[in-house]
Amino acid sequence: MALAIAGVLVVAAIVGLPPYPLHIMIVILIWAFTYTGWSLMGRFGLVSLGHGAFMGIGAYVTALLWNYGGLTPWLGIPVALACAVLLAVVVGYPCFRFRITGHYFALVTLALSEVVRQTIIATRDHTGGSLGFTPTPKGNDDTPSIIALQFDEKETWFVIAIVVWLAGLAIWRLVDRSMIRYALDAISEDEDSAAAAGINVTREKLKITMISAVMTALGGALYMQYQLFISPDTVSGIAISLQIVFAVVTGGIFVQLGPTFGAVITLLLAEILRVQIGTDAVGLDNAIYGIALVLFIIFLPKGILGSLIDRFATRRG
């Protein structure tokens, strides 16, 4: 199904969509990839509010290496991903080792995302602080697009976004069909029993956290390369962490296309309200999100897509 959607999208792009819808789709796909990365952890009850930290690291490390070291994003992104993994291990290992779960895990990771945001603001001499940061444009010294990973044509970005998004879905499926999924399902049901059954709880949790962190950091780096502007509030902090969690819960945390669905709904809603109502209604989209989130949690804990699939399945079966 994902491949079918991708096929339709690619055809649409080749036929030639105007730049605006293309832009919206690129943004949605990049975010959908990030959301999928979060849902890998979230579906097993590891509700992290710290993914803003990983995203911020992905975006800022890549951009800083490019601006100050002249390092191509082709090398900068792997370095940024390595940093994100390192952070995930440094915080994740003690968390899992000392069995910090539930509320407490959420709060520790919340603190983590604030640490990264405040650090970005505090190092304003290099990162531009709250005013944001712009990677050096390739035009300045005629670096080829491919090395700078900066493309003028939206079509190129569109293909990149689709490939990355499909890779994200593939990782989701790979995890879904692997042993790690059964282990983590067991852990989320009952840690003690899982440990008694011979599952190395810490290691399994750490594995999924690392995968999730890498995906989120990559999402952040791509977002930066595409938008060519980042600020602490657009790629890190609690607001971004909550945005990630919210979109995934809206779409459906337990199904493969749930996070993508969440990205489509939330980003389109924001965009439509922005275009239709304009700046008079700044915040209206978030007000609607907020209420919708509360209603979803109470009435549709499986999310829109998850509930639809459930209903469809029971009718058929």
Add this chain to the structure above:
Amino acid sequence: MGRLDTGRILATLAVIMFACLAYVPTIVREGDIVFALTDVYLYETMINGLLLGGVLALLSLGLNLIFGVIDVVWICYAEVVMLGMYAIFYCHTVFGLPLIPSMMIGIALTAVLGYAIHYLVIRHLVNAQPINQLLATGGLLFFFQSAATLAFGIEFRNLGVSLGSFALTQDIYVSWARLAAFATAAICVLGLYLFLTRSYTGTAIRAISQDREIMTLMGVQQGRMYLMTSAIGGGLAGLAACLLVLQYDVHPFVGLSFGPIAFMICVLGGLGNMVGGFIAAFIFSELIALGGYHFDIEWGYVFAFVFFIVMMFIRPEGLLGKRS
């Protein structure tokens, strides 16, 4: 190793850390120990940090009560405070009411809001997964923030009332507003403690936080107690708003700047433990104040958050909490 030993070691470590953060940066920068020890501005910073601790303690008090009794994290708690601040601002500057009645209206409104949050949202999720409760209040956070943006705009608003400051010594000035917050926080902790231990309702609230099922059998109405706790918690948010509005500008996103700290204080102090929360508030505020004095205010926050993360690994039950 016994519990007391761990406590002592941690306390010693805390004192050493404090001294390091307070004096070492100045010693390193100036190369002069005597100067560092007699640095007036350093002491002013410490006193201000102490008073900031009062504000933070007050801020986390209502949250601590709700967190401890109902076992639900209101991620949107700071937004309730924000709405309280707006209520006071509008009553005072737009409708022209005197300050004290405006504040009482603010407290009443946040108490009603607390009641409504429990009645409309949390009540349906009391037995849901903790994460779902957290996310539902996260939705409320978005809603309150955006509703405030829609209703009041994103401008920074200032009450325009200043209580001024007084000179403690020739060089050290202390703001009345912070001192008031500190005093209010201390009185509230005491009042809440007396209410919870001496009154019938308070006893029922404590009992129900220990065992939901049994107390229902004993004739305590769980739902009513929870509603009451939420209303008191909301009212305490309003009280915090009264004191914050005197010191800070109001804007729709003001909650994000102190919300996370409020949760961390509750958890660091030990859930539902008011005294622990009080101590935790002072640790945080000193870290922020001293970090801000020597480096940048953001580094102060970084220190505080990192300290929280590390403490969660060492003592997940909180400073004064009981291990369950």
